[in-house]
Amino acid sequence: MNVDSVYVGEPSVLGYRRELPVLSGITKALVTAPELKLTELNLDGDRQADLTVHGGPDKAVYVYPAEHYAAWREDGFEVSTADFGENISLSGLTEDDVRIGDVWAWGDALVQVSQPRSPCYKLGMKTGRKDITPAMIDSGRSGWYLRVLRPGTVPTSGAIELVERADGPTVAEVYVISFANYGQLPPEHVEPALDFADRVLATPALAVQWSAGIQSTVDRWRARRAG
Numbered sequence: 644m645n646v647d648s649v650y651v652g653e654p655s656v657l658g659y660r661r662e663l664p665v666l667s668g669i670t671k672a673l674v675t676a677p678e679l680k681l682t683e684l685n686l687d688g689d690r691q692a693d694l695t696v697h698g699g700p701d702k703a704v705y706v707y708p709a710e711h712y713a714a715w716r717e718d719g720f721e722v723s724t725a726d727f728g729e730n731i732s733l734s735g736l737t738e739d740d741v742r743i744g745d746v747w748a749w750g751d752a753l754v755q756v757s758q759p760r761s762p763c764y765k766l767g768m769k770t771g772r773k774d775i776t777p778a779m780i781d782s783g784r785s786g787w788y789l790r791v792l793r794p795g796t797v798p799t800s801g802a803i804e805l806v807e808r809a810d811g812p813t814v815a816e817v818y819v820i821s822f823a824n825y826g827q828l829p830p831e832h833v834e835p836a837l838d839f840a841d842r843v844l845a846t847p848a849l850a851v852q853w854s855a856g857i858q859s860t861v862d863r864w865r866a867r868r869a870g
Contacts, residue, residue, distance in 0.1 A: 647724075686730055710734065757789060
């Protein structure tokens with residue numbers, strides 16, 4: 644797997660909603676320096692606007708597979724690198740290949756896959772397409788976040804090394820079970836889906852913010868099935 648490019652950005656006005664400015668860190672610029680510092684919360688020069696839903700230790704770095712850009716364009720979305728607010732454009736891996744808890748060596752830093760990305764309305768504002776949010780959910784082309792286990796100096800291009808392969812679910816599997824509509828599943832598939840969700844929830848490396856939504860859905864459906 645290879646880091647193709649790295650992007651950072653400070654919060655700026657993305658547009659207006661109900662006549663009020665929308666501040667966001669989704670607009671990012673290419674880093675031209677050969678390396679930069681990575682802390683437990685951010686790459687140097689990167690920051691989030693709304694820390695209630697963005698940023699934090701479990702979402703320090705956002706990775707997006709380079710393979711997806713062409714797929715989006717084939718679907719009619721005129722997007723390119725950095726349009727998703729990604730920090731890393733990465734080639735060689737997709738959500739089907741990466742497991743929650745995988746640990747990578749990036750320069751002298753250590754990072755760990757923590758959760759998929761859940762899109763919000765700001766992605767629609769950035770791309771000029773409101774329908775890109777449901778399209779990301781339907782396609783599963785979410786990318787994923789990294790937490791920083793060891794801060795350090797990281798290169799802005801070149802190889803990134805897998806140092807510990809987790810045995811948890813893939814990013815794709817977590818994404819599917821997170822957005823599963825149990826009400827539309829055949830009755831005989833509901834319990835296996837809930838059992839799989841339980842296994843996902845047992846993954847120690849999965850970010851609590853992400854697992855909380857899955858747990859809420861599982862609890863609601865188990866109570867419903869219990870009558």
